[in-house]
Amino acid sequence: MSTPDLLLDRRPDGERPLPPTEERLEASAELDAKSSLEVLRLLNAEDxxxxxxxxAVLPQLAGLVDLTAGRFRRGGTVHYFGAGTSGRLGVLDAAELLPTFNLEPGRVVGHIAGGAAALVNAVEDAEDSDAEGRAAAADLGPDDVAIGLAASGNTPYVGGALAVARAAGAHTALVSSNPHADLAHLADTVIVLETGAEVLTGSTRLKAATAEKLVLNGFSTALMVAVGRTWSNLMVSVVATNDKLRHRTVRILADATGLQPAAARQLLASADGELKTAIVAAVGGIEIDEARRLIAEHGGSVRDALAEASR
Incomplete structure (x- = not known):
């Protein structure tokens, strides 16, 4: 079997190079001739x-986290904009923050081209709609942060959203796997993930999406740490909405304070189930009401509340 021509480095019109994600990966040229184990090993290696x-982009990502944290503390919001896999990843990341960090609805929002229907079905031409992107970003303001997710760096929906967000004074960012992204000029922060060609040519649901998911996980988790939604490495903001999470809050309180589970459960009940309040009361050696006041005064930060309690 002959090796297919791999010199597909330009668009059909010949005007500029294709995004790296659209190029062909030489290592997977005989993909359909490989065994399942060989395919999986190749995918794993590329991951x-x-x-x-x-x-490679952690310094830029850290800068975006720090900038966002300042705006977030002032009441600003974060918005992800993407189409297809990128849009789904943004919606997923935003949705998971609510129960994990007791995040209020609307603080981190995922927008996907084509709307909710596009989460489970392909919506034809949705990613090409600049107008839909503009409409999705219409309510953003100066304290907000708009993050465009586009492996190719060329998605019109994302471009429309970033253009409107930037005009409104929001900080804009682009996460892309294309160092020559057309949308880069619309972003104040450009994060380029050098993931290169995919094992399956053009299938950015593979390593381009994997890198994007890692960026989103890192960004949102570091943001929640920065704004006081954790204490040490504990999920002290978790919402106990089922038995599993109720047991988890007791374990977290026990880990944080050294209390036995029965005592932790009793203290948590005395604090009306407020885990942060219970931790500050126990560690700071203060009454429940005083712990609750300190938590409120310090924007929900257990560390800052405890610092004041120790003065």
Whole structure:
């Protein structure tokens, strides 16, 4: 079997190079001739490229987290904009923050081209709608942050959203796997993930999406840490909405304070189930009402509340 021509480095019109995600990966040229194990090993090897790509952009990502944290403390919101896999990843990341960090609805929002229907079905031409992107970003303001997610860096929906967001004074960012992204000029922060060609040519649901997911996980988790939604490495903001999470809050309180489970359960009940209040009361050696006041005064930060309690 002959090796297919791999010199597909330009668009059909010949005007500029294709995004790296649309190029062909030489290592997977005989993909359909490989065994299942060989295919999986190749995919796994290329996934490591995604991890390395994220490592390379951590300084830029940290800068975006710090900038966002300042706006977030002032009441600003974060908005992800994407189409297809990118849009789904943004919606997923935003949705998972609510129960994990007791995040109020509307503080981090995922927008996907084509709306809710596009989460489970492909919505034809949705990603090409600049107007839909503009409409999705219409309510953003100066304290907000708009993050465009586009592996190719060229998605019109994302471009429309970033253009409107930037005009409104929001900080704009673009996460892309294309160092020559057309949308880069619309972003105040550009994060380029050097993931290269995909095992399956053009299938950015593979390592480009893996890198994007890692960026989103890192960004949102670091943001929640920065704004006081954790204490040490504990999920002290978790919402106990079922038995599993109710047991988890007791374990977290026990870990944080050294209390036995029965005593932790009793203290948590005395604090009306407010985990942060219970921790500050126990560690700070103060009454429940005083702990609750300190938590409120310090924007929900257990560390800052405890610092004042120790003065």
């Amino acid at each position: 490591r490229v995604a991890v390395e790509a994220v490592d």
